[in-house]
Amino acid sequence: MISSRLYYASMMLFWVCYLSLLALVVTYAPQGGVSLAGLTLFADAGLVDTAVAAMHSIGLSPVGQSVVFGLLGGFSAGSAGLLLFAMIFYVFGQEREQHEARPLAQGAVACTALAAMLTTLVFFAGGQAGALLALEFGALGGLFLTVMSLGQSRIEPDVVADMGAGELEQVIADHAANHAAFSAQMASLSRHGIRP
Known part of the structure; x- marks a missing residue:
């Protein structure tokens, strides 16, 4: 049904945008933001201050901090990419492509789980708790519910196969x-x- 496909498209598009923004925040906020068309984006973001403080208390060097933020950004960007392909397969694909959308969405959940695990490890080891941890777990919960609903949705069969x-x-x-x-x-x- 077209309404069902539009529902899943809007839901997955939201999480793609969310994860993309999260990847940009953890990539550029520790560097003081990025300038784009005369605008300074992601500057002075309080989302990463607690993470920086936690890594300072652990004793990570600036290079180690860059590696952690790079991993977090990479996991979030990878999750957004996998979810984007899952959305394209499910919304525009035939029966076979719709079946392949669920493993892609599961890969997005796995990437987000790795990012949440790394964030939890850093925050707990540094004795801190911040907004970034809540955002990672919010993304993990939302993607998990998305994959569960994809598993319960009815795949539309091809006309010839039907x-x-x-x-x-x-x-x-x-x-x-x-x-x-x-x-x-x-x-x-x-x-x-x-x-x-």
């Missing part, structure tokens, strides 16, 4: 009969020619 064997044979027989009648008429015209 036809019974008798119906398909009838279509083939009608087509063959029409083709044979047309060929017989063409042969008759070519033998007799057109008389003035």
